[in-house]
Amino acid sequence: MFGLSNPQRFMDFTGPLTPVLWTAAAVLLAVGTWLSFSVPADYQQGDTVRIMFVHVPAAVWGLGAYSALGVSSFFALVFRHALADAAARAAALPGAAFTALALFTGSLWGQPMWGTWWVWDARLTSVLVLFLFYLGYMALRASIDDEQKGARAAAVLGLVGLINLPIVKFSVDWWNTLHQPASFLTPGASGLDPVYLPPFLTMLAAYGVLFLALWLTAIRTEIRRRRVLTLRARQVLEA
């Protein structure tokens, strides 16, 4: 595992892996979509229950991507590891997109079920804060000309944002929220009707595999970009 921290070994290992991940994500998304529109409508929520199959995976992997960003930022900051910094940077955009999707689809689900597009309850607000951390991370990196200084400043912000993850997860338990408590990962029994489990789990896996494919591809691109910058600098020195 630690051998993969060497960029060349990482490239060798992930080279054949990424096409497999892209293919698996495409297949899982196709099957998940088909299953999502094959199950019956919910007796209370009607067809809006189908929003769950895109909303929950986006929210789960928006959080997962931030965990990847935060842990990578820690290694980049403490060990000054270039690959860890590339991994943190690569997780930011897909994570921000997944979190934005969770907010958007949640709003579309909330209007017909709660009668409102938005409410400042703990879960919705903490997810909005998560999205702002993503935006802040990307903006900070982009705003500092010196890439190394920008990376260190963004890594500090990435680490601080980790504090928000348990707040997002447990907000529905710690405060009274309009958002429902966890219904799938409830100890003892799942609150989800078994008929919805196949599309739900397939879409959850599809988003996860897609995130991995996007992340690994972006890390590989970042490694190549840095090699290009090094070679260009060498050419300028030799000229």
Next chain:
Amino acid sequence: MLDLDMSPYAAFVWPAWGVSALVLAALTARAVVASRKWKRELERLEKDQSATSDAAVFPRPQVVRSTIGPEA
């Protein structure tokens, strides 16, 4: 059997799925385009680099002559 009649919630279900599909497609396209762009650029530079190092190992005759001084 597929059930595509979302009424009376079509205005909520289809935008949720449509925007999700668009965003995931855009993320995928961006990742693939960036990957190809930097891969091409790296290959080009490495080719240039190896051509330069070949030239250093096997210098052109006029360079060799200049290092040993003008011919008598």
